[in-house]
Amino acid sequence: MAWDTDRTKRLLLEAATAEFCQFGLAGARVDRIAAAAGVNKERIYQYFGKKDLLFDAVVADILSKVVDEVRIEGSGPEALADYAGRLFDHHHEDATLPRLLFWEGLERGGYVVNRPDRAANCSNKVDSVIRAMPGTSREDAADLMLTIIALCDAWPVLPELDGLMAGKEPSRVERRRKAIVMTVLSAARGLAQEAGIA
Structure with a gap:
């Protein structure tokens, strides 16, 4: 069965959005984001890189939706x-x-x-x-x-x-x-x- 990359990215972005909203960049935890998304945290690094780049992806994603x-x-x-x-x-x-x-x-x-x-x-x-x-x-x-x-x-x-x-x-x-x-x-x-x- 093929891995659904788009779905995984979406789940990670949704979980990261909630995490960053509550804790900010410094207080957010990659392991909590991965757990909330139901995904191995290595996928975060694979798709987004470091935590600050994930934060950037979240901000860009939200801005594109609500601007x-x-x-x-x-x-x-x-x-x-x-x-x-x-x-x-x-x-x-x-x-x-x-x-x-x-x-x-x-x-x-x-x-x-x-x-x-x-x-x-x-x-x-x-x-x-x-x-x-x-x-x-x-x-x-x-x-x-x-x-x-x-x-x-x-x-x-x-x-x-x-x-x-x-x-x-x-x-x-x-x-x-x-x-x-x-x-x-x-x-x-x-x-x-x-x-x-x-």
């Missing part, structure tokens, strides 16, 4: 606020990407896997802000997009800080989403006024 799942729709400050709300919803439902990017930033410093592709994607995101709010400078559009990402990514990465500051009432998710949307709406309206488009 364009949430897009800016419409125009004006309201479109940016709506985008922030939907991005928050996405990350609340699946915290994989924010958690992996958090670990990447902490443990890899200035190194990012697939830098040219990610730089192009970031440029496209800034372009989408400018399309939604014509007249906005590239620098202001980049700052607004970074603000949106930081606000939305913080929720799944800093849950205990949120709980300590705001409590853990059942309505907390809805309240946090509303706060993010209102913050982004206010910031976008401010930029629109500065650009003379409001």
